[in-house]
Amino acid sequence: MDMRFLFLGDTVGNIGVATVEKYLPLLKHDLKPQVTIVNGENATKVGRGINHELYLKIMNAGADVITLGNHAWNNSEIFDFINQTKNLIRPLNYPGKDVPGHGYIEMNVNGNQVAVINLQGRVFMDEIDDPFENVDNLLTQLHKDNVNIIFVDFHAETTSEKKAMALHLDGRISALVGTHTHVQTSDGQILPHGTAFLTDAGMTGPNDGVIGMKFEPVINKFMTARPNRFEVQETGSAVLSGCYIDVDSKSGKARKIKNILINKDHPYQEF
Amino acid sequence: MDMRFLFLGDTVGNIGVATVEKYLPLLKHDLKPQVTIVNGENATKVGRGINHELYLKIMNAGADVITLGNHAWNNSEIFDFINQTKNLIRPLNYPGKDVPGHGYIEMNVNGNQVAVINLQGRVFMDEIDDPFENVDNLLTQLHKDNVNIIFVDFHAETTSEKKAMALHLDGRISALVGTHTHVQTSDGQILPHGTAFLTDAGMTGPNDGVIGMKFEPVINKFMTARPNRFEVQETGSAVLSGCYIDVDSKSGKARKIKNILINKDHPYQEF
Amino acid sequence: MDMRFLFLGDTVGNIGVATVEKYLPLLKHDLKPQVTIVNGENATKVGRGINHELYLKIMNAGADVITLGNHAWNNSEIFDFINQTKNLIRPLNYPGKDVPGHGYIEMNVNGNQVAVINLQGRVFMDEIDDPFENVDNLLTQLHKDNVNIIFVDFHAETTSEKKAMALHLDGRISALVGTHTHVQTSDGQILPHGTAFLTDAGMTGPNDGVIGMKFEPVINKFMTARPNRFEVQETGSAVLSGCYIDVDSKSGKARKIKNILINKDHPYQEF
Amino acid sequence: MDMRFLFLGDTVGNIGVATVEKYLPLLKHDLKPQVTIVNGENATKVGRGINHELYLKIMNAGADVITLGNHAWNNSEIFDFINQTKNLIRPLNYPGKDVPGHGYIEMNVNGNQVAVINLQGRVFMDEIDDPFENVDNLLTQLHKDNVNIIFVDFHAETTSEKKAMALHLDGRISALVGTHTHVQTSDGQILPHGTAFLTDAGMTGPNDGVIGMKFEPVINKFMTARPNRFEVQETGSAVLSGCYIDVDSKSGKARKIKNILINKDHPYQEF
């Protein structure tokens, strides 16, 4: 029997949260996923981090797990609740002793053990622990515990680090979906050993502006190299980006991966 | 009347050139573009640069213009012929006096003046001249010459620099298509003032491996940080990535942009 | 006859400004420089930028010219007065139209035309205009105007960009002194064609902490990769770092360059 | 009783090795160090890595330990002998299973246990394992074994990472000396808890050119952003850079650190 994962990429600002609230129930009704995951690293109104209220909003909209990324810690309210909030996960490979929160979650879904992992890349990003080594160690442990339905949100900048990680994990996880660039790629595929892969799911939030932010400060920064306070784009239309993946619940292998993209050019349609 | 542009992203190695030779004639037969542009910055068998033989192969396959990128200069044979080869263009904003070759080409196509520009970004890339200022200056000159059908291949790493450039040029050019990440994005769109935009066209070449290169050296580099000689993936199936864009030849505004993706999961189909 | 330049590196925070006020009069009394230059890019109490009050303090302490760097624009009060303040210069090669302020100053000193230039590097720094090309153009103009006593504060991160610039300008300027790393180097030298060179003058400010900032937030950032608000070190002893350079006022060639370093291990001594 | 460490920074190319051979015996004769350490990461004639012949030359000149850095692996001959060569150490925090060689050496010197550690930074360098965490773990082990005379060569780019590491280890090691920038700093100091610190020892090799390399290819790269093959500067005068440190052999605390700089402006003098 198949298990379906529904995933939405980086939720950005008020428009992002409202768009999740508007479309996630419809998508769940139509797609009937067993596991729904939403990246929430940009959920606050300033586009950096998440707080408890937004966590609840996204969960109430239908998420089972919320993942994060390099902006995980930008809203300091997260330190108040992440330790007690098992279904809000931050990248596994943050360094240091006693990193707040957890880098993955294990859940029982209809009798199947399922793990969702959040991982972060390093190329052109912060100096954190080795994502390759960290995920290898976790997979050894999960496989020992007979968990073989495993979803990874790999939050990374470059296409090369994402594809290399996907091939590295091919056959050991069910799916790896990238986040962080805020632009959806069209390369959804099943890798040779059964892992579903999409370089980036894209973002959910304001469609205008520059990957979620207002255009003017961004272009001023590019053209003057002087400081410009970036602000979330708060007007205009929205985009919702993500994918769904069907996994054989016995083998943990993926059978199918399909992009989801809703915006003014691609209105919502029943699936 | 409309003018159609056909664009193929970074051609990688022998498989890339063979894939262009195989499919470009079919695509031209079916799509009947007035202008065909192919990015050739990775055309040599080692995936870096281009030489005269490969330039001829891609032109003979049907290209009108070949664009380049950060690998433009990696095969030094280019210095022998780029000055005399107007339809092979390198990024406009390379610095220094007497940069070999040209950063754009102006052509008469069925009575319309058309310009194709190659531009390169700077975020997480080499320190070159300002792409925003350089293209602004060139557009001022082109518009003075009444050229308003303008295609830009913007070779850049980040989604933010690409979208910022697209919005900066919106209404002043017909289309901006990104290259360099080797993975196609699914965000093809017409911006508010009539410029067609796609964050990245993706690559044409080996589908296996890591964005054109063999997996083993890449994963070894990531996992050991020790030197590993990267090599082009020379076996397995191929991918062809690109897009086509319809432009109103009177106003220079784009009417339509559509992705092209051919691989083992998406076989060639008549358009 | 010789002309003497006295230069102090990046002035950091309250301790930095107080240290300039304490020692600069002594240094001027003992060394009798004709031109005194102080880098003030970190002069505010938070270590970022400068304001009018601090500008006046440093000028009143004895500076003839204040130079800046990548933190030039971090305190927005600068926009209120930099255009009218010719002896406060910002890096020449900031991009964009109508950059506030000036990148160099020309002064008449005892009948000699002298220029002081502020320049900024690009390796591991912001994407700004080419410092090599920009300074070449300015030097052409200055030489045409018969200015040959020229001091450059090159604000840059890497030793290679600094040494390359120094050799590039050797014989065309009197002295190039680096800033930005906040640590003084011991390589003061006269280059073959007569330009004095020091890779970095070092900083003037709190001696404890990490290049001017409190240790705890910095080490926490390194060990956790989580956000930590950096703060200027406000206690402990101070360091003053700089150099003086003797230039033949006829030829513009340097005769001598000597480091100045005052801290708890190296108390002030008459020169 | 005191123990003296003599340290020489990055040995670059033929001139570097010859300079070590010329001056190290003199320095040892005059300074009578108990432990002599030479960084050899650029010892080959192309300035990248080391081979067995050069290893022997530097040892025969008087080194007890040779340290490396980011260029450790650039000459692949090292893989043939580093595992059997305990006094040639590479940075401790290279990632992966079974990294060739060792990251530190423990030696008995006149009845005292001494450790020499090679460590590498990450800011603006390769993505390797956390140097802070790695050295903490090693120090816990060394202290358990009652080793308290400990010298660290920290191969890193930025002044901030070096000073942060020094303060982090202050009181737990005898000395931390930086390498990699190839330019000596003048900030030698004893930190509050007894650790000697110098941001960078500087290089030993060709004094002309750009930190060991010929000027022309470097300036061409800066001014054109096109590929230029860097080559070691093979003519002109030499520089030798380093320092010596006196350590109380009972407490492991440093008493004194002093720069050594020999070049055409600073001829060798008896100490």
Ligand SMILES: [Fe+2]
């Ligand atoms: Fe994000």
Ligand SMILES: [Fe+2]
């Ligand atoms: Fe992110």
Ligand SMILES: [Fe+2]
């Ligand atoms: Fe490419």
Ligand SMILES: [Fe+2]
């Ligand atoms: Fe490229």
Ligand SMILES: [Fe+2]
């Ligand atoms: Fe500074």
Ligand SMILES: [Fe+2]
């Ligand atoms: Fe700075």
Ligand SMILES: [Fe+2]
């Ligand atoms: Fe080195």
Ligand SMILES: [Fe+2]
């Ligand atoms: Fe190095």
